[in-house]
Amino acid sequence: MTRTVLVTGVSGHIGARVALALAADPEIDRVIGVDTAPPPSPAGEDGAVLGRTEFVRVALRSPDLVKVIRDADVDTVVHLSLVSGPGGSGRASGSGGGRPAMKEHNVIGTMQLLAACQRSATVRRVVVRSTTAVYGSSPHAPAVFTEDTEPVEVSHSGYARDATEVETYVRGFARRRPDVTTTTLRFATLMGPGVDSPLTGYFSQPVLPTVLGFDPRLQFVHEDDAVEVLCRTARADHPGVFNVAGDGVLLLSQCARRTGRPVIPMPSPAFRFVSGLARGARLVDFSPEQLALMSHGRAVDTTRLAAELGWRPKYSTAAAFDDFLRSRGGPGDLPRALVDWLADFVRPIS
Numbered sequence: 304m305t306r307t308v309l310v311t312g313v314s315g316h317i318g319a320r321v322a323l324a325l326a327a328d329p330e331i332d333r334v335i336g337v338d339t340a341p342p343p344s345p346a347g348e349d350g351a352v353l354g355r356t357e358f359v360r361v362a363l364r365s366p367d368l369v370k371v372i373r374d375a376d377v378d379t380v381v382h383l384s385l386v387s388g389p390g391g392s393g394r395a396s397g398s399g400g401g402r403p404a405m406k407e408h409n410v411i412g413t414m415q416l417l418a419a420c421q422r423s424a425t426v427r428r429v430v431v432r433s434t435t436a437v438y439g440s441s442p443h444a445p446a447v448f449t450e451d452t453e454p455v456e457v458s459h460s461g462y463a464r465d466a467t468e469v470e471t472y473v474r475g476f477a478r479r480r481p482d483v484t485t486t487t488l489r490f491a492t493l494m495g496p497g498v499d500s501p502l503t504g505y506f507s508q509p510v511l512p513t514v515l516g517f518d519p520r521l522q523f524v525h526e527d528d529a530v531e532v533l534c535r536t537a538r539a540d541h542p543g544v545f546n547v548a549g550d551g552v553l554l555l556s557q558c559a560r561r562t563g564r565p566v567i568p569m570p571s572p573a574f575r576f577v578s579g580l581a582r583g584a585r586l587v588d589f590s591p592e593q594l595a596l597m598s599h600g601r602a603v604d605t606t607r608l609a610a611e612l613g614w615r616p617k618y619s620t621a622a623a624f625d626d627f628l629r630s631r632g633g634p635g636d637l638p639r640a641l642v643d644w645l646a647d648f649v650r651p652i653s
Contacts (some may be wrong), residue, residue, distance in 0.1 A: 305428070305538050306583035307333040309377045310356070310587060311363065311457060312337040312384030316497045317432075320530045321381060325537060326354040335375055337361050337368070363373070363412030368417040372426065380420055381537050385409050385469065387434075387500070387590075402460075410472075417476040420483065430486045431473050435475045435522070435546060435603050436463035440595040441637040448603045450489070450544045463592045470544075484540040488532060490546035491603060494623040495526030496630030506586045506630060511559050512577050520552040524538065525626060526617035532612070533604040541611050547602040549620040555597070557621075559607025561628060564639040571598065 308325050312318035313336030326334040332428075334356040338618040339359050361367050372380075384404055410590060420426045438448045458464045470487055479487040492502050502521075505511070524547050532547050560567045569577065578594060581587040589597075609615050618626065 307331075307375055307377045307425075308379045308381060308537055309335045309337060309375070310381045310383060311337050312351060312355070312359065312382070314340045314342045315383065316342075316499070317493070317526065317529060317533075318342075318383040320497075320526070321533045321537075322356045322381060322585070323354045324434050324530055324534050326356045327382075328534075328538070331538075332419055333357065333375065334379065335359055335371065337363075337371065343363045349577050350587045351543075359566050362594045363408065363564060363623060364415050368483050369422060370414065370543070372423050376425045377423065378425050379430070379537055380416070380426060381430045381432075381533060382413065382416060383432045384412065385432060385462070385466065388397070390634050394574050405462075406465055407529045409462075413469045414472055417472055417531070421476060421480055426483060427475065428484045428486075428537070428540060429473075429476070429477060430488065431469065432489050432533070433470055435489045435548070435570065435601060436592055436596075437467050437470060437490050438601060438603070440519075440592065440599040440601050442599055444599065446602065448601065449544070452544055458592050461590045461592050476574075484542045485546045486536045486541050488536065489544065489546050489590055489603070490529055491522040491524045491546075491601075491620075493526055493529055494627045496521040496627065498526055498627065501587055501589050501593050503627060505589070506558065506562055506564075506627070508581075508587065511562065511564050511566050512574055513555060513559070513566055514574045515570050517598045518554045518556050519553060520602050521558060521596075521620070522548045522602050523620045523623040524548050524616065525623035528616035528618055528623075531614075531617075532608070535612055535614065539573065543611070545608040545611065546605050547608060547616075548603050549618050549623050550605075550635055551620045552600075552602050552625060555600070558624060561624065575624045 308331060310318060310322045313322045319342040322334055324335040325331055336353055338357045339362050359371055362373060386408060406469045420429055439454040439456045439458055441456045446450060473485055473487055575594060578589045
């Protein structure tokens with residue numbers, strides 16, 4: 304039975320939501336949220352959005368983390384503190400300072416956290432948030448990735464590389480502490496009203512540049528389903544690695560049609576140039592792996608997750624994307640026939 308849960312990354316949107324949901328569970332005695340800063344509160348009060356969660360300001364690399372786990376008799380650790388970019392909106396604390404600081408936070412911070420868990424006599428369950436970006440995006444990739452599929456092209460930098468290294472350390476920890484249940488959740492791109500990411504930023508732009516000749520398949524998971532999966536794996540033992548995504552896929556062209564925004568196809572070098580300008584202007588923070596995704600796409604199989612949990616996401620990929628569009632109150636709320644007509648009208652012009 305889960306008694307005391309430690310959640311990392313509670314200054315982020317998903318971390319705060321998971322901590323709040325677990326704190327609302329009467330069968331869980333304590334929830335401790337750790338980060339280098341509290342989540343922003345509408346009332347301006349530190350920790351107000353965390354319910355009865357006990358917030359502790361501590362960095363993953365700090366030796367104080369060992370003391371927090373020991374003194375609270377933590378039995379479950381939910382690690383949500385990986386950051387996907389070195390700066391910009393939607394990043395968890397600890398991501399400032401560029402790429403070196405990001406890598407230190409993601410990789411070294413996870414190493415320190417796992418070391419603290421390894422030394423603990425009470426930790427019995429560790430849940431780690433990862434990403435389907437570990438599979439990469441390549442023209443040589445399979446149509447659908449399973450958890451056992453090896454990536455065709457391994458990323459050598461950025462968030463995908465960090466996640467790959469983190470998973471390596473998680474596997475090492477699992478071998479050293481076979482008595483601890485370890486769960487790794489590889490999430491597809493998050494979508495929802497509260498999600499702030501490179502892709503939500505991209506789809507919020509008035510004009511959508513695309514790579515000429517490519518129409519990648521995209522997969523999304525709604526933030527509500529992400530929180531549900533994290534809470535389920537925090538409450539009970541579900542060992543292994545699991546892909547997490549909404550059912551189905553959307554082509555980039557279908558996503559663009561839903562937004563009602565004009566599309567400008569351009570050659571790959573031009574797309575990268577424009578993306579670089581947008582990144583420099585802090586409009587969209589596209590990393591190299593995001594650029595590859597916009598060309599080649601990615602889709603994963605979620606059969607293992609459904610079999611293990613006996614549960615399927617409430618939102619399909621399409622429903623998650625539509626809910627994101629509704630939350631932005633933009634052209635996505637127009638009648639679909641009108642959206643289709645507008646998309647067909649601007650295509651010859653672009």
